[in-house]
Amino acid sequence: MKRLLLILSLAFVGLTSANAQDGTTTVATQPDPNGPVIEIDKEVHDYGTIEQGDDGNCVFTVTNSGKSPLIISLCQGSCGCTVPVCPQEPILPGETAKISVKYDTNRVGPINKSVTITSNATNEPRKVIRIKGNIKAKEQGSAPLNSGGPTNN
Numbered sequence: 001m002k003r004l005l006l007i008l009s010l011a012f013v014g015l016t017s018a019n020a021q022d023g024t025t026t027v028a029t030q031p032d033p034n035g036p037v038i039e040i041d042k043e044v045h046d047y048g049t050i051e052q053g054d055d056g057n058c059v060f061t062v063t064n065s066g067k068s069p070l071i072i073s074l075c076q077g078s079c080g081c082t083v084p085v086c087p088q089e090p091i092l093p094g095e096t097a098k099i100s101v102k103y104d105t106n107r108v109g110p111i112n113k114s115v116t117i118t119s120n121a122t123n124e125p126r127k128v129i130r131i132k133g134n135i136k137a138k139e140q141g142s143a144p145l146n147s148g149g150p151t152n153n
Contacts, residue, residue, distance in 0.1 A: 035122035036093070037066035040129060045101070047111060047133030056103035060129055064091040066122065074118040075099065082113040082131065101131060108137045 041061040050056075064070035075086035081104040087097040101115055111133040118126055 032122045034067045036064050036068050036070035036091075036120055037123045038070055038117070038119055038121035038127055039063045039065050040099075040127065042129075044130045044132060047103070047131065047135075049134045049136060050105060052106060052108055052135055052138040054105050054135075056105040058101050058103075058131060060099040060101070061096055062087070062091060062099055062117075063096045064093055067093050069093070070119055070121060072099075072117060072119045074116075076116050076118075077101070078114045078116075081107055082115060084115045084117075086117065099129075101129075103131055105135055108135050110134050 039062070041063075045058040045060065047056070047058070062070075062072075069090035069092055071090050072086045075084040077084055083102045085100045085102075087099070089097075091097045099115070099117070103111060103113065111131060113132075114128050114130045116126060116128050121127070
């Protein structure tokens with residue numbers, strides 16, 4: 001019985017594979033030439049090495065080089081320490097807008113985070129931008145020493 005099921009399964013896979021290879025080709029669809037097109041001034045913002053607690057804000061500039069309004073429906077950071085703010089208004093053809101990203105610089109160590117932008121762009125409906133860098137710990141100052149002044153002993 002098991003052998004019969006195995007033979008039937010193999011025959012089914014063989015037949016479906018043969019039908020899939022009937023010589024027809026699938027043509028990739030081209031983006032709508034009248035749709036919105038998203039372009040971003042940089043793929044990655046590099047903070048370099050900064051000190052713990054420094055300013056973790058950066059800005060990406062978005063341009064709509066298409067022929068209809070670009071609507072950003074969602075901006076999502078890869079973790080809670082990366083908070084993007086995206087434009088709520090449609091970006092008209094030829095116009096630009098800003099996406100600001102704030103990283104929590106109280107976290108010491110390397111930065112390698114992403115922000116996913118979801119839009120109605122015909123070229124890249126899901127666009128990923130990144131931030132990177134390194135945060136070094138803030139130097140701890142030592143407590144002042146007693147200079148040996150008078151004591152009440």
